[in-house]
Amino acid sequence: MNSLTDPRVADVIARLHQEAEAADQPVLEDRPGGAMADEDLIRRTLEEEARDYRSLYHRYADNYFSVSPTFGQFLYVCARTTRSRLVIEYGTSFGVSTLYLAAALRDNGAGHLVTTELEPAKAARAQENLAEAGLADLVDVRVGDALDTLRAEPAEPVDLLLLDGAFSLYLPVLRLVEPYLRPGALVVAENAIEAVSDYRDHVRAPHNGYLTLTVPFDETRGNELSLRTG
Template sequence: MTNTLLDSPAAHVLDKLFADAEQQMAKFRDAAQNQPKPEPVDQTPFERFSARKDLYMPIDRPFGNLMYSLIRATQARTVVEFGTSFGISTIYLAAAVRDNGAGKVITSEFIPEKAETAKKNLTDADLVDLIDFRVGDALMTLNEPLPGQVDFVFLDGEKSMYLDILKVLEPHMKSGCLISSDNTDHDGVENFLAYLHDPANGYVSTPLLTLGGSKHHSGHEVSLRL
């Protein structure tokens, strides 16, 4: 069975991006130890993401491997991603679609500079032909036509928007669509999780942790659309 994550341009790009992200995180940890913690400031999502436009904020490798496995196992062809960032997660999604034989990854990124960097990374990974990049407010860009029913959704953008994005995509989801959500152990996803856990809304949903990466462990939710 083909595995684009092994000994390929995609694998080499992932190695480089994870190394860069870890180096960046180490610098922030060192700086945080030597500086007082700033007072919290109320910011809009645009202000938060603009301030973090140079940050990787990547998924960890175990979660990337899990999503690759889920897409392969379900033979997903149409994958939608909310939150491209620099394209680490997009590489995992596109690698799985490539190994399934056909399909498309529709990915939405709010910050144009990040989208351009992601496009270069996907080009270097030899996967850019599988990507439909949509730049801007995902509530608008993901409301544009999609190439068929959605088989798999990955949510990793502004946490307070998860529920709104889910509802935008619901009419396009096939029965059996999987929704994989990152950072669901963070604040701001309470209403989203309550919606997924209410059987009346048509989901079976499970929280999980993956171990590894700079955060040591990460919280996620994997949900099945009935």
């Protein structure tokens, strides 16, 4: 028995995955190749982010672009395996990945999740979803640019960092949190494929203190899993 099988949690997660599919499918079908991890698509997204990432993601304020059920379970396993007490998530959206991580913290017996979302309406909906699932007491939902909301030093070492927002901010957000990652902490970067080269170069360079491998999920998604070694 785990919290993912708790009817309150399971029902909210199932509903959100259904809503995500309905909301995102029309957008994905309009994109060349129809694949979120398409290299050309990521490159074009990075170019748009460089011009104005706030406006770009405001355009998708009604879209989820959330993790899959398989990836969500992977996040749960990561948080349980590391016995995480403090998890930081960059990119809340409507709270799908947040729910998987918060469920893991509950099953760890204690913990706290800090998650940050640029769009106020999405953050509010995520808070509602967490409350409905009975997990809101474990989560601090911060609204605003992650480069501001994650600037303060956390109260304890960070056990797990999830990067799932604007691709161009993966490395800047990591650098904000990096001083507080404990040895043995995990960093999970969703869709950090070849086009997100600055981030991948950083975590793959041995002198930066990570052991990194690419973890394939859902056929088209390339994801970087990095262990903080020192």
